[in-house]
Amino acid sequence: MKEFLVVDGYNIIHAWPEFEKLRDARLEHARSKLVSVLANYSPLSGQKIFVVFDAHQVKNYAEKTEIVDGIAVIYTRQGETADAFIERLVGDLLKEGPVYVATSDWAEQSVVFGRGAYRLTPEELRRQVNRTRIEHEKHCKQDTPADGYLENRLLDRVRSKFEKWRRGKK
Template sequence: MATHLLVDGYNLVGSAGMAGSSGSGRLEATREALIRDLAGYRRRKGHAITVVFDGWQGGMGAEHREFQSGIEVVYSKRGERADQVIQRLARVFGKDCAVVSSDHEVVNAARGAGALVISAAEFRAKLHERPSSGPTLAFKELDRGEAEVVKRSKEKGGNPRKLPKSQRKRNHQLREF
């Protein structure tokens, strides 16, 4: 199971529409807000989290790492994109990590390394969900009325209302997050 979360910081911020103006102060405030949200998520779920931001245009000559509220924050070195750092970390952690990004290059590299991939939109929903106060029951999609009946040819066997095995496996992995 994935235990370490690698987050493409600006990808998550951009997908949320939080990027706003490109002013330095606004960008800093947006990064801080994301780190606060991630710290709250870490307290709820207990996963180790590394968020990576681009430093390739105005960053330092070397990669910079710091810890803020229990979150490891990595700024890529000048000339290196955050995507490259995330891909490298995904290869290091392999199946023991999940990568949060909607960037196709990062997603493909993470899958190749065996990491679970969570899109920025999926993770944003999990980031802001409130913890439930009571026991929850896991219902099948059919019980909630969400399943869509699909017409199948008569040659096919199996339950036509059941999700494909790959989708069931992914849903099971996402429940951890």
């Protein structure tokens, strides 16, 4: 069964300390960084991720969806908040599988929770992303490139046998 993660983009950007300098300098960079972090997290978590950004105060802006590194990045249309879009999206996604919504907006958490989705605070999502990254690095860490070679993982007697065959000795 497919799992989905819906992220209130600006909400997370304003809640995570690692975005503080980026959001103060240029919000575009913070958006890009968040999408990058979630793109790395998505294949490890197995979740299909949607990041929703408000564009409701931008004049004459139509809703726009982009797929960036496997992440659906959605900008709401003029007059629609990220919260309203997320509520609608959760209703659609719940038909296909479990949905998690990451936001610090208490009212939004209550609404999506009431619809049957799971809620995550920004800090819970941050811990989950970091824990998954650390677990992956620990599991896949190699000290040297040669550690991944098959010959270095063989038993000594098997390696010795192959070496004899390679040299033409039986």
